[in-house]
Amino acid sequence: MTTFVDRVELHVAAGNGGHGCASVHREKFKPLGGPDGGNGGRGGDVILVVDQSVTTLLDYHHSPHRKAGNGAPGAGDNRSGKDGQDLILPVPDGTVVLDKQGNVLADLVGQGTTFIAGQGGRGGLGNAALASARRKAPGFALLGEPGEFRDIVMELKTVADVALVGYPSAGKSSLISVLSAAKPKIADYPFTTLVPNLGVVTAGSTVYTIADVPGLIPGASQGKGLGLEFLRHVERCSVLVHVLDTATLESDRDPVSDLDVIEAELKQYGGLDDRPRIVVLNKIDIPDGQDLADMIRPDLEACGYQVFEVSAVARTGLKELSFALAGIIGAARAAKPKEEATRIVIRPKAVDDAGFTVTLGDDGLYRVRGEKPERWVKQTDFNNDEAVGYLADRLNRLGVEDALLKAGARSGDGVAIGSEENAVVFDWEPSMAAGAEMLGRRGEDHRLDAPRPAAVRRRDRDAERDEADTEFEKFKPF
Structure with a gap:
């Protein structure tokens, strides 16, 4: 049964915003007391939070679909809907969040570090909030905005000061078990360790963590053995410790060639050239092991390595x-720049930034893209004519119609607002000045009426003339 997972694909869905309410206040002697529809509640966010008590992504491996709470709709009497509940997902320290294309979205290091993986939708405004001097009694409300849906990949990179690397059965698990209180599985066959083990070591006044990375073999950086799955766990370490087996029973191996193979794999993996190395010659309690250690130690020191002879069994x-590790780690910590207070980076928009773009697509549609137009479309109830008219007002004030004219759009051309997968497409008709004076009775918008044919207009004009002549005959003096 799987007990350790360090890479998962997670499907998160933030909560939808609640719909606004269209309501008119009514009470005795005040049959039409004005609009009093409340706003919808905000949808809940999906938030990743670093929790030191969590060490694996196993929970998300079994349950990869997570959703936050939806906002409640507004109600009459100016009652706003309740906000949706945020979904807090605890993740291990050292979790890297990526999108489906492999781009890093967040690197979560440190207790309490947070990342909003899915943004909740905004609640729709009720008709009380939409009322104005020109639109005194709106007969519509805005819909809640859908919550963000996102597919993310989470990878765990162990946060440790020291990484033990080496061939399978080199004695890494035995070494970490005697240096710390960790109790990894130890056996005399290769690939006993299938997951990284983490231990805490105290040396004088220095406390540091040490990680036992599963055994590497030639081709590990290309996915052979277990290397590719766990090489990422050495990326955050301050020092790499090569554990070499001086008592190997394989005739085609020796400690120096093992070191060269592991170094080649680390170099091919990349990003580890600046880490200091220490060589540990393990299993010197065996007579042949001590003899081999005495033989190869001068060569290793000549290559610039700091060499230690140890025996995990004899301690x-x-x-x-x-x-020695404590000294290297102390120097590495001192060299790190001090953490500064959180800075707020302000990036003002350019003065000529309209907030949207208009382009002519290959399919002949004029495509309007921008945060505001796309959000407004999602909030519009297209079954309500007045709501559609309000959308037209907003787009006109934003300058969308002027931009369409400049782009060459003509009456009857197709216009799409939104992404190609989820766009609202309509035939564009340039409007006159939009506003409440264009509206008829509440719930109607004459801009939505199709133009009448010329024959119908002549017929209506003649009917009006005949009606006027009839009224004149009634009051004509004898």
Whole structure:
């Protein structure tokens, strides 16, 4: 049964905003007391939060679909809907959030670090909020905005100061078990360790963490063995420790060639050239192991490596190793720049930024893209003529009609607002000055009426003339 997962694909859906309410206040002696429809509630967000007590992404492996609460709709008597409940998802320290294309969205390091993976939709305005001096009694309300739906990939990169790397059965698990209180599985066959193990080491006044990365073999950086799955766990470490087996039973292996193979894999993986290296010659409690360590140590030191001879079984050489690691880690921590207070970066929009774009697509449609136009379309109830007229007012004030004219659009041309997958398409008719004076009775908008044919207009004109002549004959003196 799987107990450790360090990479998952998560499908998050934020809550939808509640719809606004269209209501008119009524009470005794005040049959039409004015609009009193309340606003809809905001949809809940999906928030990732670093929690030190969480060490794996296993929960999201079993339940990859997560959704926040929806906002409640508004009601009459100016009652606003309740906001949707945010969904808090705890993740391990060191979780990297990526999109489907592999772009990094967030790198979550440190207790309490948060990232909004899905933004809740805004609640729709009720007709009380839409009332104005020119539109005193709106017969419509805005719809709630849909919540954001996103597919994300979460990868766990272990946050440790020291990474133990080496061939399978080199003794990494045994070493971490005697340096710290960690209790990994230990056996005499390759790939005993299938997941990274983490331990805490105290050396004098320095406390640091050490990670046992599953065994690497040639081709690990291309996915052979377990290497590709767990090489990411060494990325955050301050120092790499090569654990070499001086008592290997394989005739085609020796500690120096093992070191060269692992270094080649680390170089091919990339991004680790600046990490200091320490070489640990393990299993010197075996006579042949001690002889081989004495033989190869001068060559390793000549290559610039700091070499330690240890035995995890006999527990020899561990104190010198732990204090040497503490010194390197202390220097690395001191070299890091001090964390500054959170800065707010303000990026003002350009003075000529209209907030939307108009382009002519290959399909002959004029496509309008922008945050405001697309949000307004989502909030519009197209079954209500007055709501459609209000949308036309907003687009006209934003300058969409002028931009369409400049782009070459003519009456009857197709216009699409939104993405290609979810766009609202309509035949564009340039309007006159939009406003409440264009409206007839509440709930009607004469701009939506199709132009009448010339024959119908002549017939209506003749009928009006005949009616006027009839009225004149009634009052004509004898």
